[in-house]
Amino acid sequence: MTQLDALKQYTTVVADTGDFHQLQAFQPQDATTNPSLILKAVQKPEYAPLVADVLGNTRALALDERMDRLIVRFGSExxxxxxGRVSTEVDARLSFDTNATLTRAERLIALYQAEGVDTRRVLIKVAATWEGIQAARELEQRxxxxxxxxxxxxxQAVACAEAKVQLISPFVGRIYDWYKKQAGANWDEAARAGVNDPGVQSVAGIxxxxxxxxxxxxxMGASxxxxGQILALAGCDLLTISPDLLEQLARTEGAVTRQLDADAAKAARLDHVSYDEAQFRYALNADAMATEKLAEGIRAFAADAVKLEQIVNRF
Incomplete structure:
Protein backbone atom coordinates (compact mmCIF):
# COMPACT_ATOMS: atom_id res chain seq x y z
CA MET A 1 0.00 0.00 0.00
CA THR A 2 1.28 3.47 -0.80
CA GLN A 3 1.62 6.12 1.88
CA LEU A 4 -1.09 8.12 0.12
CA ASP A 5 -3.57 5.24 0.33
CA ALA A 6 -2.55 4.58 3.93
CA LEU A 7 -2.99 8.24 4.86
CA LYS A 8 -6.51 8.21 3.42
CA GLN A 9 -7.49 5.65 6.08
CA TYR A 10 -7.17 8.33 8.77
CA THR A 11 -7.49 11.69 7.03
CA THR A 12 -9.43 13.25 4.16
CA VAL A 13 -6.86 14.10 1.48
CA VAL A 14 -7.34 17.40 -0.33
CA ALA A 15 -5.44 18.58 -3.42
CA ASP A 16 -3.91 22.05 -3.08
CA THR A 17 -3.96 23.19 -6.70
CA GLY A 18 -5.80 25.18 -9.34
CA ASP A 19 -4.46 22.86 -12.05
CA PHE A 20 -7.39 20.50 -12.39
CA HIS A 21 -5.61 18.37 -15.00
CA GLN A 22 -3.45 17.04 -12.16
CA LEU A 23 -6.34 15.84 -10.02
CA GLN A 24 -7.24 12.54 -11.63
CA ALA A 25 -4.04 10.77 -10.62
CA PHE A 26 -4.43 11.36 -6.88
CA GLN A 27 -8.21 11.00 -6.44
CA PRO A 28 -8.53 13.56 -3.64
CA GLN A 29 -11.85 14.10 -1.90
CA ASP A 30 -11.67 17.92 -1.99
CA ALA A 31 -9.52 20.62 -3.57
CA THR A 32 -8.35 24.05 -2.48
CA THR A 33 -7.40 27.04 -4.59
CA ASN A 34 -6.03 30.52 -3.92
CA PRO A 35 -4.96 33.46 -6.11
CA SER A 36 -1.39 32.17 -6.34
CA LEU A 37 -2.50 28.71 -7.51
CA ILE A 38 -4.96 30.12 -10.05
CA LEU A 39 -2.25 32.46 -11.33
CA LYS A 40 0.05 29.48 -11.93
CA ALA A 41 -2.68 27.54 -13.72
CA VAL A 42 -3.83 30.29 -16.10
CA GLN A 43 -0.28 30.72 -17.39
CA LYS A 44 -0.14 27.12 -18.62
CA PRO A 45 -0.80 26.70 -22.36
CA GLU A 46 -3.34 23.93 -21.85
CA TYR A 47 -5.68 26.35 -20.09
CA ALA A 48 -5.52 29.07 -22.75
CA PRO A 49 -8.82 28.01 -24.41
CA LEU A 50 -10.67 28.04 -21.07
CA VAL A 51 -9.27 31.45 -20.13
CA ALA A 52 -10.15 32.87 -23.55
CA ASP A 53 -13.65 31.43 -23.34
CA VAL A 54 -14.35 33.01 -19.96
CA LEU A 55 -12.73 36.38 -20.55
CA GLY A 56 -13.67 36.82 -24.19
CA ASN A 57 -17.33 37.00 -23.18
CA THR A 58 -16.91 39.34 -20.22
CA ARG A 59 -15.16 42.43 -21.62
CA ALA A 60 -18.06 44.71 -20.67
CA LEU A 61 -17.89 43.72 -16.99
CA ALA A 62 -15.87 45.30 -14.20
CA LEU A 63 -12.40 43.85 -13.66
CA ASP A 64 -13.20 42.34 -10.25
CA GLU A 65 -16.22 40.50 -11.65
CA ARG A 66 -14.20 39.15 -14.58
CA MET A 67 -11.66 37.88 -12.05
CA ASP A 68 -14.37 36.17 -10.05
CA ARG A 69 -15.85 34.56 -13.16
CA LEU A 70 -12.46 33.13 -14.08
CA ILE A 71 -11.84 31.80 -10.56
CA VAL A 72 -15.31 30.25 -10.40
CA ARG A 73 -14.83 28.60 -13.78
CA PHE A 74 -11.71 26.88 -12.49
CA GLY A 75 -13.57 25.83 -9.37
CA SER A 76 -16.45 24.46 -11.43
CA GLU A 77 -14.08 22.41 -13.59
CA GLY A 84 -16.26 16.65 -2.61
CA ARG A 85 -15.80 20.38 -2.14
CA VAL A 86 -13.69 23.14 -3.61
CA SER A 87 -12.41 26.16 -1.69
CA THR A 88 -12.51 29.49 -3.54
CA GLU A 89 -10.85 32.55 -2.06
CA VAL A 90 -12.18 36.08 -1.64
CA ASP A 91 -9.74 38.76 -2.84
CA ALA A 92 -7.09 39.14 -0.12
CA ARG A 93 -7.24 42.93 -0.50
CA LEU A 94 -10.60 42.77 1.29
CA SER A 95 -9.13 41.02 4.35
CA PHE A 96 -9.87 43.96 6.67
CA ASP A 97 -13.32 44.84 5.29
CA THR A 98 -16.13 42.69 6.65
CA ASN A 99 -18.89 44.10 4.46
CA ALA A 100 -16.87 43.96 1.24
CA THR A 101 -15.92 40.36 2.02
CA LEU A 102 -19.59 39.47 2.49
CA THR A 103 -20.53 41.09 -0.82
CA ARG A 104 -17.73 39.38 -2.73
CA ALA A 105 -18.45 36.00 -1.16
CA GLU A 106 -22.13 36.19 -2.08
CA ARG A 107 -21.21 37.04 -5.67
CA LEU A 108 -18.90 34.03 -5.86
CA ILE A 109 -21.74 31.82 -4.65
CA ALA A 110 -24.15 33.36 -7.19
CA LEU A 111 -21.64 32.69 -9.98
CA TYR A 112 -21.32 29.06 -8.89
CA GLN A 113 -25.11 28.77 -8.91
CA ALA A 114 -25.16 30.18 -12.44
CA GLU A 115 -22.72 27.41 -13.42
CA GLY A 116 -25.20 24.85 -12.08
CA VAL A 117 -23.03 23.95 -9.08
CA ASP A 118 -24.57 22.71 -5.83
CA THR A 119 -23.14 25.42 -3.57
CA ARG A 120 -22.99 23.00 -0.64
CA ARG A 121 -19.85 21.82 -2.46
CA VAL A 122 -18.22 25.27 -2.23
CA LEU A 123 -16.21 26.68 0.68
CA ILE A 124 -15.55 30.41 0.57
CA LYS A 125 -11.98 31.07 1.71
CA VAL A 126 -11.39 34.15 3.85
CA ALA A 127 -8.24 35.31 5.67
CA ALA A 128 -8.52 34.74 9.43
CA THR A 129 -8.31 38.41 10.40
CA TRP A 130 -10.84 39.65 12.95
CA GLU A 131 -12.83 41.23 10.11
CA GLY A 132 -12.64 38.06 8.02
CA ILE A 133 -13.83 35.92 10.91
CA GLN A 134 -16.82 38.21 11.48
CA ALA A 135 -17.67 38.02 7.77
CA ALA A 136 -17.45 34.23 7.98
CA ARG A 137 -19.77 34.23 11.01
CA GLU A 138 -22.39 36.06 8.95
CA LEU A 139 -21.86 33.90 5.87
CA GLU A 140 -22.35 30.73 7.91
CA GLN A 141 -25.59 32.16 9.27
CA ARG A 142 -26.67 32.76 5.65
CA GLN A 156 -7.37 32.68 15.37
CA ALA A 157 -8.51 29.06 15.63
CA VAL A 158 -10.59 29.73 18.77
CA ALA A 159 -12.23 32.83 17.25
CA CYS A 160 -13.12 30.78 14.16
CA ALA A 161 -14.66 28.08 16.33
CA GLU A 162 -16.71 30.68 18.18
CA ALA A 163 -17.92 32.02 14.81
CA LYS A 164 -18.97 28.45 13.93
CA VAL A 165 -17.06 28.40 10.66
CA GLN A 166 -17.09 25.17 8.69
CA LEU A 167 -13.33 24.71 8.34
CA ILE A 168 -9.98 26.25 9.24
CA SER A 169 -6.64 25.92 7.43
CA PRO A 170 -3.67 26.27 9.80
CA PHE A 171 -0.47 26.77 7.77
CA VAL A 172 2.10 24.20 8.88
CA GLY A 173 4.92 25.03 6.47
CA ARG A 174 4.88 28.78 6.95
CA ILE A 175 5.09 28.36 10.74
CA TYR A 176 8.05 26.03 10.20
CA ASP A 177 9.65 28.60 7.87
CA TRP A 178 9.44 31.34 10.50
CA TYR A 179 10.98 29.33 13.33
CA LYS A 180 13.71 27.98 11.06
CA LYS A 181 14.62 31.50 9.92
CA GLN A 182 14.61 32.80 13.51
CA ALA A 183 16.93 30.02 14.66
CA GLY A 184 19.36 30.56 11.80
CA ALA A 185 22.54 28.51 12.23
CA ASN A 186 21.15 27.03 15.47
CA TRP A 187 18.29 25.26 13.70
CA ASP A 188 18.45 21.48 14.16
CA GLU A 189 16.40 19.96 11.35
CA ALA A 190 16.42 16.44 12.76
CA ALA A 191 15.42 17.56 16.25
CA ARG A 192 12.56 19.72 14.91
CA ALA A 193 11.17 17.18 12.44
CA GLY A 194 7.94 15.17 12.57
CA VAL A 195 5.93 15.66 15.75
CA ASN A 196 8.55 18.17 16.98
CA ASP A 197 8.03 20.44 13.99
CA PRO A 198 6.61 23.79 15.25
CA GLY A 199 3.98 23.86 12.51
CA VAL A 200 2.90 20.32 13.30
CA GLN A 201 2.74 21.17 17.01
CA SER A 202 0.50 24.16 16.29
CA VAL A 203 -2.04 22.05 14.38
CA ALA A 204 -1.88 19.25 16.96
CA GLY A 205 -2.69 21.74 19.72
CA ILE A 206 -5.68 23.10 17.83
CA MET A 220 -7.37 21.10 7.58
CA GLY A 221 -3.58 21.25 7.85
CA ALA A 222 -2.10 23.21 4.94
CA SER A 223 1.11 24.61 3.47
CA GLY A 228 7.29 14.26 7.22
CA GLN A 229 5.01 17.13 8.24
CA ILE A 230 2.08 15.43 6.51
CA LEU A 231 2.64 12.02 8.11
CA ALA A 232 3.05 13.65 11.54
CA LEU A 233 -0.55 14.91 11.21
CA ALA A 234 -2.16 11.64 10.14
CA GLY A 235 -5.56 11.63 11.83
CA CYS A 236 -6.23 15.34 11.30
CA ASP A 237 -9.68 15.93 9.81
CA LEU A 238 -8.25 16.96 6.45
CA LEU A 239 -4.84 17.75 4.93
CA THR A 240 -4.49 19.83 1.78
CA ILE A 241 -1.38 18.77 -0.11
CA SER A 242 0.42 20.10 -3.19
CA PRO A 243 0.66 17.84 -6.28
CA ASP A 244 4.42 17.39 -5.79
CA LEU A 245 3.99 16.03 -2.27
CA LEU A 246 0.95 13.97 -3.30
CA GLU A 247 3.16 12.37 -5.94
CA GLN A 248 5.83 11.55 -3.35
CA LEU A 249 3.23 9.90 -1.12
CA ALA A 250 1.73 8.00 -4.08
CA ARG A 251 5.03 6.48 -5.15
CA THR A 252 6.26 5.52 -1.66
CA GLU A 253 5.21 2.17 -0.21
CA GLY A 254 4.74 1.98 3.52
CA ALA A 255 2.42 2.08 6.49
CA VAL A 256 1.18 5.29 8.11
CA THR A 257 0.53 5.57 11.84
CA ARG A 258 -2.29 7.69 13.23
CA GLN A 259 -0.77 10.62 15.14
CA LEU A 260 -3.84 12.66 16.10
CA ASP A 261 -6.63 10.94 18.01
CA ALA A 262 -9.93 12.59 18.89
CA ASP A 263 -10.67 10.10 21.69
CA ALA A 264 -7.34 10.82 23.36
CA ALA A 265 -8.04 14.55 23.08
CA LYS A 266 -11.32 14.15 24.96
CA ALA A 267 -9.39 12.79 27.93
CA ALA A 268 -6.94 15.71 28.05
CA ARG A 269 -7.10 18.35 30.80
CA LEU A 270 -7.67 21.66 29.03
CA ASP A 271 -9.12 25.04 29.97
CA HIS A 272 -11.77 26.63 27.77
CA VAL A 273 -10.80 30.03 26.38
CA SER A 274 -12.67 32.80 24.57
CA TYR A 275 -11.70 36.03 22.82
CA ASP A 276 -13.57 39.27 22.27
CA GLU A 277 -12.16 41.65 19.68
CA ALA A 278 -9.71 43.40 21.99
CA GLN A 279 -8.48 40.12 23.46
CA PHE A 280 -8.09 38.60 20.00
CA ARG A 281 -6.07 41.53 18.69
CA TYR A 282 -3.82 41.52 21.74
CA ALA A 283 -3.24 37.74 21.58
CA LEU A 284 -2.43 37.93 17.86
CA ASN A 285 -0.12 40.89 18.43
CA ALA A 286 1.66 38.97 21.20
CA ASP A 287 2.46 36.16 18.76
CA ALA A 288 5.24 37.58 16.56
CA MET A 289 5.22 34.59 14.21
CA ALA A 290 1.48 34.74 13.59
CA THR A 291 1.45 38.53 13.19
CA GLU A 292 4.27 38.49 10.66
CA LYS A 293 3.04 35.48 8.71
CA LEU A 294 -0.56 36.71 8.50
CA ALA A 295 0.57 40.08 7.14
CA GLU A 296 3.05 38.46 4.77
CA GLY A 297 0.44 36.01 3.48
CA ILE A 298 -2.12 38.72 2.78
CA ARG A 299 0.50 40.79 0.94
CA ALA A 300 1.57 37.81 -1.17
CA PHE A 301 -1.98 36.82 -2.14
CA ALA A 302 -2.81 40.46 -2.91
CA ALA A 303 0.27 40.75 -5.14
CA ASP A 304 -0.74 37.63 -7.06
CA ALA A 305 -4.27 38.98 -7.43
CA VAL A 306 -2.78 42.06 -9.11
CA LYS A 307 -0.75 39.83 -11.46
CA LEU A 308 -3.88 37.86 -12.29
CA GLU A 309 -5.70 41.13 -13.03
CA GLN A 310 -2.96 42.05 -15.48
CA ILE A 311 -3.55 38.79 -17.36
CA VAL A 312 -7.32 39.35 -17.33
CA ASN A 313 -6.85 42.86 -18.72
CA ARG A 314 -5.12 41.47 -21.80
CA PHE A 315 -8.40 39.94 -22.99
Whole structure:
Protein backbone atom coordinates (compact mmCIF):
# COMPACT_ATOMS: atom_id res chain seq x y z
CA MET A 1 0.00 0.00 0.00
CA THR A 2 1.28 3.47 -0.80
CA GLN A 3 1.62 6.12 1.88
CA LEU A 4 -1.09 8.12 0.12
CA ASP A 5 -3.57 5.24 0.33
CA ALA A 6 -2.55 4.58 3.93
CA LEU A 7 -2.99 8.24 4.86
CA LYS A 8 -6.51 8.21 3.42
CA GLN A 9 -7.49 5.65 6.08
CA TYR A 10 -7.17 8.33 8.77
CA THR A 11 -7.49 11.69 7.03
CA THR A 12 -9.43 13.25 4.16
CA VAL A 13 -6.86 14.10 1.48
CA VAL A 14 -7.34 17.40 -0.33
CA ALA A 15 -5.44 18.58 -3.42
CA ASP A 16 -3.91 22.05 -3.08
CA THR A 17 -3.96 23.19 -6.70
CA GLY A 18 -5.80 25.18 -9.34
CA ASP A 19 -4.46 22.86 -12.05
CA PHE A 20 -7.39 20.50 -12.39
CA HIS A 21 -5.61 18.37 -15.00
CA GLN A 22 -3.45 17.04 -12.16
CA LEU A 23 -6.34 15.84 -10.02
CA GLN A 24 -7.24 12.54 -11.63
CA ALA A 25 -4.04 10.77 -10.62
CA PHE A 26 -4.43 11.36 -6.88
CA GLN A 27 -8.21 11.00 -6.44
CA PRO A 28 -8.53 13.56 -3.64
CA GLN A 29 -11.85 14.10 -1.90
CA ASP A 30 -11.67 17.92 -1.99
CA ALA A 31 -9.52 20.62 -3.57
CA THR A 32 -8.35 24.05 -2.48
CA THR A 33 -7.40 27.04 -4.59
CA ASN A 34 -6.03 30.52 -3.92
CA PRO A 35 -4.96 33.46 -6.11
CA SER A 36 -1.39 32.17 -6.34
CA LEU A 37 -2.50 28.71 -7.51
CA ILE A 38 -4.96 30.12 -10.05
CA LEU A 39 -2.25 32.46 -11.33
CA LYS A 40 0.05 29.48 -11.93
CA ALA A 41 -2.68 27.54 -13.72
CA VAL A 42 -3.83 30.29 -16.10
CA GLN A 43 -0.28 30.72 -17.39
CA LYS A 44 -0.14 27.12 -18.62
CA PRO A 45 -0.80 26.70 -22.36
CA GLU A 46 -3.34 23.93 -21.85
CA TYR A 47 -5.68 26.35 -20.09
CA ALA A 48 -5.52 29.07 -22.75
CA PRO A 49 -8.82 28.01 -24.41
CA LEU A 50 -10.67 28.04 -21.07
CA VAL A 51 -9.27 31.45 -20.13
CA ALA A 52 -10.15 32.87 -23.55
CA ASP A 53 -13.65 31.43 -23.34
CA VAL A 54 -14.35 33.01 -19.96
CA LEU A 55 -12.73 36.38 -20.55
CA GLY A 56 -13.67 36.82 -24.19
CA ASN A 57 -17.33 37.00 -23.18
CA THR A 58 -16.91 39.34 -20.22
CA ARG A 59 -15.16 42.43 -21.62
CA ALA A 60 -18.06 44.71 -20.67
CA LEU A 61 -17.89 43.72 -16.99
CA ALA A 62 -15.87 45.30 -14.20
CA LEU A 63 -12.40 43.85 -13.66
CA ASP A 64 -13.20 42.34 -10.25
CA GLU A 65 -16.22 40.50 -11.65
CA ARG A 66 -14.20 39.15 -14.58
CA MET A 67 -11.66 37.88 -12.05
CA ASP A 68 -14.37 36.17 -10.05
CA ARG A 69 -15.85 34.56 -13.16
CA LEU A 70 -12.46 33.13 -14.08
CA ILE A 71 -11.84 31.80 -10.56
CA VAL A 72 -15.31 30.25 -10.40
CA ARG A 73 -14.83 28.60 -13.78
CA PHE A 74 -11.71 26.88 -12.49
CA GLY A 75 -13.57 25.83 -9.37
CA SER A 76 -16.45 24.46 -11.43
CA GLU A 77 -14.08 22.41 -13.59
CA UNK A 78 -12.43 21.04 -10.45
CA UNK A 79 -15.83 19.98 -9.11
CA UNK A 80 -16.44 17.93 -12.26
CA UNK A 81 -13.45 15.78 -11.25
CA UNK A 82 -13.55 15.50 -7.47
CA UNK A 83 -16.44 14.08 -5.41
CA GLY A 84 -16.26 16.65 -2.61
CA ARG A 85 -15.80 20.38 -2.14
CA VAL A 86 -13.69 23.14 -3.61
CA SER A 87 -12.41 26.16 -1.69
CA THR A 88 -12.51 29.49 -3.54
CA GLU A 89 -10.85 32.55 -2.06
CA VAL A 90 -12.18 36.08 -1.64
CA ASP A 91 -9.74 38.76 -2.84
CA ALA A 92 -7.09 39.14 -0.12
CA ARG A 93 -7.24 42.93 -0.50
CA LEU A 94 -10.60 42.77 1.29
CA SER A 95 -9.13 41.02 4.35
CA PHE A 96 -9.87 43.96 6.67
CA ASP A 97 -13.32 44.84 5.29
CA THR A 98 -16.13 42.69 6.65
CA ASN A 99 -18.89 44.10 4.46
CA ALA A 100 -16.87 43.96 1.24
CA THR A 101 -15.92 40.36 2.02
CA LEU A 102 -19.59 39.47 2.49
CA THR A 103 -20.53 41.09 -0.82
CA ARG A 104 -17.73 39.38 -2.73
CA ALA A 105 -18.45 36.00 -1.16
CA GLU A 106 -22.13 36.19 -2.08
CA ARG A 107 -21.21 37.04 -5.67
CA LEU A 108 -18.90 34.03 -5.86
CA ILE A 109 -21.74 31.82 -4.65
CA ALA A 110 -24.15 33.36 -7.19
CA LEU A 111 -21.64 32.69 -9.98
CA TYR A 112 -21.32 29.06 -8.89
CA GLN A 113 -25.11 28.77 -8.91
CA ALA A 114 -25.16 30.18 -12.44
CA GLU A 115 -22.72 27.41 -13.42
CA GLY A 116 -25.20 24.85 -12.08
CA VAL A 117 -23.03 23.95 -9.08
CA ASP A 118 -24.57 22.71 -5.83
CA THR A 119 -23.14 25.42 -3.57
CA ARG A 120 -22.99 23.00 -0.64
CA ARG A 121 -19.85 21.82 -2.46
CA VAL A 122 -18.22 25.27 -2.23
CA LEU A 123 -16.21 26.68 0.68
CA ILE A 124 -15.55 30.41 0.57
CA LYS A 125 -11.98 31.07 1.71
CA VAL A 126 -11.39 34.15 3.85
CA ALA A 127 -8.24 35.31 5.67
CA ALA A 128 -8.52 34.74 9.43
CA THR A 129 -8.31 38.41 10.40
CA TRP A 130 -10.84 39.65 12.95
CA GLU A 131 -12.83 41.23 10.11
CA GLY A 132 -12.64 38.06 8.02
CA ILE A 133 -13.83 35.92 10.91
CA GLN A 134 -16.82 38.21 11.48
CA ALA A 135 -17.67 38.02 7.77
CA ALA A 136 -17.45 34.23 7.98
CA ARG A 137 -19.77 34.23 11.01
CA GLU A 138 -22.39 36.06 8.95
CA LEU A 139 -21.86 33.90 5.87
CA GLU A 140 -22.35 30.73 7.91
CA GLN A 141 -25.59 32.16 9.27
CA ARG A 142 -26.67 32.76 5.65
CA UNK A 143 -25.96 29.12 4.77
CA UNK A 144 -22.62 29.74 3.01
CA UNK A 145 -19.81 27.49 4.23
CA UNK A 146 -16.40 29.03 4.85
CA UNK A 147 -12.73 28.05 5.03
CA UNK A 148 -10.67 30.42 7.18
CA UNK A 149 -7.15 30.58 5.79
CA UNK A 150 -3.81 32.16 6.71
CA UNK A 151 -4.26 30.78 10.20
CA UNK A 152 -1.14 30.72 12.36
CA UNK A 153 -2.23 31.42 15.95
CA UNK A 154 -4.32 29.56 18.50
CA UNK A 155 -6.42 32.69 19.07
CA GLN A 156 -7.37 32.68 15.37
CA ALA A 157 -8.51 29.06 15.63
CA VAL A 158 -10.59 29.73 18.77
CA ALA A 159 -12.23 32.83 17.25
CA CYS A 160 -13.12 30.78 14.16
CA ALA A 161 -14.66 28.08 16.33
CA GLU A 162 -16.71 30.68 18.18
CA ALA A 163 -17.92 32.02 14.81
CA LYS A 164 -18.97 28.45 13.93
CA VAL A 165 -17.06 28.40 10.66
CA GLN A 166 -17.09 25.17 8.69
CA LEU A 167 -13.33 24.71 8.34
CA ILE A 168 -9.98 26.25 9.24
CA SER A 169 -6.64 25.92 7.43
CA PRO A 170 -3.67 26.27 9.80
CA PHE A 171 -0.47 26.77 7.77
CA VAL A 172 2.10 24.20 8.88
CA GLY A 173 4.92 25.03 6.47
CA ARG A 174 4.88 28.78 6.95
CA ILE A 175 5.09 28.36 10.74
CA TYR A 176 8.05 26.03 10.20
CA ASP A 177 9.65 28.60 7.87
CA TRP A 178 9.44 31.34 10.50
CA TYR A 179 10.98 29.33 13.33
CA LYS A 180 13.71 27.98 11.06
CA LYS A 181 14.62 31.50 9.92
CA GLN A 182 14.61 32.80 13.51
CA ALA A 183 16.93 30.02 14.66
CA GLY A 184 19.36 30.56 11.80
CA ALA A 185 22.54 28.51 12.23
CA ASN A 186 21.15 27.03 15.47
CA TRP A 187 18.29 25.26 13.70
CA ASP A 188 18.45 21.48 14.16
CA GLU A 189 16.40 19.96 11.35
CA ALA A 190 16.42 16.44 12.76
CA ALA A 191 15.42 17.56 16.25
CA ARG A 192 12.56 19.72 14.91
CA ALA A 193 11.17 17.18 12.44
CA GLY A 194 7.94 15.17 12.57
CA VAL A 195 5.93 15.66 15.75
CA ASN A 196 8.55 18.17 16.98
CA ASP A 197 8.03 20.44 13.99
CA PRO A 198 6.61 23.79 15.25
CA GLY A 199 3.98 23.86 12.51
CA VAL A 200 2.90 20.32 13.30
CA GLN A 201 2.74 21.17 17.01
CA SER A 202 0.50 24.16 16.29
CA VAL A 203 -2.04 22.05 14.38
CA ALA A 204 -1.88 19.25 16.96
CA GLY A 205 -2.69 21.74 19.72
CA ILE A 206 -5.68 23.10 17.83
CA UNK A 207 -6.88 19.57 17.07
CA UNK A 208 -6.66 18.55 20.74
CA UNK A 209 -8.59 21.64 21.87
CA UNK A 210 -11.32 21.30 19.25
CA UNK A 211 -11.88 17.59 19.83
CA UNK A 212 -11.75 17.97 23.63
CA UNK A 213 -14.54 20.53 23.61
CA UNK A 214 -16.56 18.92 20.81
CA UNK A 215 -16.07 21.83 18.39
CA UNK A 216 -17.52 20.91 15.00
CA UNK A 217 -15.27 23.17 12.91
CA UNK A 218 -13.10 20.99 10.66
CA UNK A 219 -9.31 21.30 10.83
CA MET A 220 -7.37 21.10 7.58
CA GLY A 221 -3.58 21.25 7.85
CA ALA A 222 -2.10 23.21 4.94
CA SER A 223 1.11 24.61 3.47
CA UNK A 224 3.42 21.63 3.79
CA UNK A 225 7.14 21.69 3.11
CA UNK A 226 7.83 17.97 3.28
CA UNK A 227 6.17 14.56 3.60
CA GLY A 228 7.29 14.26 7.22
CA GLN A 229 5.01 17.13 8.24
CA ILE A 230 2.08 15.43 6.51
CA LEU A 231 2.64 12.02 8.11
CA ALA A 232 3.05 13.65 11.54
CA LEU A 233 -0.55 14.91 11.21
CA ALA A 234 -2.16 11.64 10.14
CA GLY A 235 -5.56 11.63 11.83
CA CYS A 236 -6.23 15.34 11.30
CA ASP A 237 -9.68 15.93 9.81
CA LEU A 238 -8.25 16.96 6.45
CA LEU A 239 -4.84 17.75 4.93
CA THR A 240 -4.49 19.83 1.78
CA ILE A 241 -1.38 18.77 -0.11
CA SER A 242 0.42 20.10 -3.19
CA PRO A 243 0.66 17.84 -6.28
CA ASP A 244 4.42 17.39 -5.79
CA LEU A 245 3.99 16.03 -2.27
CA LEU A 246 0.95 13.97 -3.30
CA GLU A 247 3.16 12.37 -5.94
CA GLN A 248 5.83 11.55 -3.35
CA LEU A 249 3.23 9.90 -1.12
CA ALA A 250 1.73 8.00 -4.08
CA ARG A 251 5.03 6.48 -5.15
CA THR A 252 6.26 5.52 -1.66
CA GLU A 253 5.21 2.17 -0.21
CA GLY A 254 4.74 1.98 3.52
CA ALA A 255 2.42 2.08 6.49
CA VAL A 256 1.18 5.29 8.11
CA THR A 257 0.53 5.57 11.84
CA ARG A 258 -2.29 7.69 13.23
CA GLN A 259 -0.77 10.62 15.14
CA LEU A 260 -3.84 12.66 16.10
CA ASP A 261 -6.63 10.94 18.01
CA ALA A 262 -9.93 12.59 18.89
CA ASP A 263 -10.67 10.10 21.69
CA ALA A 264 -7.34 10.82 23.36
CA ALA A 265 -8.04 14.55 23.08
CA LYS A 266 -11.32 14.15 24.96
CA ALA A 267 -9.39 12.79 27.93
CA ALA A 268 -6.94 15.71 28.05
CA ARG A 269 -7.10 18.35 30.80
CA LEU A 270 -7.67 21.66 29.03
CA ASP A 271 -9.12 25.04 29.97
CA HIS A 272 -11.77 26.63 27.77
CA VAL A 273 -10.80 30.03 26.38
CA SER A 274 -12.67 32.80 24.57
CA TYR A 275 -11.70 36.03 22.82
CA ASP A 276 -13.57 39.27 22.27
CA GLU A 277 -12.16 41.65 19.68
CA ALA A 278 -9.71 43.40 21.99
CA GLN A 279 -8.48 40.12 23.46
CA PHE A 280 -8.09 38.60 20.00
CA ARG A 281 -6.07 41.53 18.69
CA TYR A 282 -3.82 41.52 21.74
CA ALA A 283 -3.24 37.74 21.58
CA LEU A 284 -2.43 37.93 17.86
CA ASN A 285 -0.12 40.89 18.43
CA ALA A 286 1.66 38.97 21.20
CA ASP A 287 2.46 36.16 18.76
CA ALA A 288 5.24 37.58 16.56
CA MET A 289 5.22 34.59 14.21
CA ALA A 290 1.48 34.74 13.59
CA THR A 291 1.45 38.53 13.19
CA GLU A 292 4.27 38.49 10.66
CA LYS A 293 3.04 35.48 8.71
CA LEU A 294 -0.56 36.71 8.50
CA ALA A 295 0.57 40.08 7.14
CA GLU A 296 3.05 38.46 4.77
CA GLY A 297 0.44 36.01 3.48
CA ILE A 298 -2.12 38.72 2.78
CA ARG A 299 0.50 40.79 0.94
CA ALA A 300 1.57 37.81 -1.17
CA PHE A 301 -1.98 36.82 -2.14
CA ALA A 302 -2.81 40.46 -2.91
CA ALA A 303 0.27 40.75 -5.14
CA ASP A 304 -0.74 37.63 -7.06
CA ALA A 305 -4.27 38.98 -7.43
CA VAL A 306 -2.78 42.06 -9.11
CA LYS A 307 -0.75 39.83 -11.46
CA LEU A 308 -3.88 37.86 -12.29
CA GLU A 309 -5.70 41.13 -13.03
CA GLN A 310 -2.96 42.05 -15.48
CA ILE A 311 -3.55 38.79 -17.36
CA VAL A 312 -7.32 39.35 -17.33
CA ASN A 313 -6.85 42.86 -18.72
CA ARG A 314 -5.12 41.47 -21.80
CA PHE A 315 -8.40 39.94 -22.99
Missing amino acids: ILRIIP GISTNLTLLFAFC FEYFKHFGIRTEI FRNV
